[in-house]
Amino acid sequence: MHKDIEKVLFNEAQIEEIVGNVAEKINNDYGDSEIVAIVILKGSLVFSADLIRRLDMNVQVDFMQASSYGFGTESSGVIKIKKDLETDIRGKHALIIEDIIDSGRTLSLLKEELKKRGAASVKIASLLSKPARRVVDVETEYLGTEIPDEFVVGYGLDYAERYRNLPYIGILKPEVYL
Numbered sequence: 001m002h003k004d005i006e007k008v009l010f011n012e013a014q015i016e017e018i019v020g021n022v023a024e025k026i027n028n029d030y031g032d033s034e035i036v037a038i039v040i041l042k043g044s045l046v047f048s049a050d051l052i053r054r055l056d057m058n059v060q061v062d063f064m065q066a067s068s069y070g071f072g073t074e075s076s077g078v079i080k081i082k083k084d085l086e087t088d089i090r091g092k093h094a095l096i097i098e099d100i101i102d103s104g105r106t107l108s109l110l111k112e113e114l115k116k117r118g119a120a121s122v123k124i125a126s127l128l129s130k131p132a133r134r135v136v137d138v139e140t141e142y143l144g145t146e147i148p149d150e151f152v153v154g155y156g157l158d159y160a161e162r163y164r165n166l167p168y169i170g171i172l173k174p175e176v177y178l
């Protein structure tokens with residue numbers, strides 16, 4: 001185990017099972033319909049790589065990097081797209097692949113944005129979710145598993161751009177944040 005990790009939440013075998021369950025639901029729902037898998041950079045890179053290899057339909061892959069800002073008491077926030085799709089999503093089935101849903105702000109805006117662009121459908125597959133942290137309600141059609149309100153790293157998820165390469169998901173030792 002990496003010296004900075006205090007505790008492993010999900011080991012490789014557990015992650016494999018979670019990803020398998022998500023893939024099965026997606027395969028059942030879409031059947032033979034072609035989808036565009038939208039990999040949300042950078043955190044969902046590892047999850048996406050494992051997930052798409054378990055999908056049976058034709059899968060196009062594209063990438064997006066986005067963040068949200070400007071949420072006030074009455075404003076619904078603005079999406080800032082740092083890297084946009086190359087695909088014209090109009091008329092296509094978009095499947096957003098995300099690592100973790102926290103406040104839900106970024107994903108709710110992203111879903112709206114893709115609908116505005118005329119996608120035939122927009123659904124979300126997220127490996128993890130922290131329901132305790134939700135501010136904006138966003139429907140997650142395919143969820144791996146819920147976790148408590150703790151900051152996790154590994155399997156694509158970073159802290160200060162580190163730990164994405166760990167094959168498991170864990171919690172950092174408190175002294176790492178000092």
Ligand code: 5GP
Pocket residue numbers: 043068098099100101102103104105106107150151152153157158159
């Ligand atoms: P939100 O749902 O608040 O709009 O943003 C979710 C994003 O916050 C995720 O895509 C991820 O980049 C980051 N994030 C939220 N919780 C965690 C966590 O526990 N660990 C890591 N590494 N990133 C997180």
Ligand code: MG
Pocket residue numbers: 043158
């Ligand atoms: Mg991040």
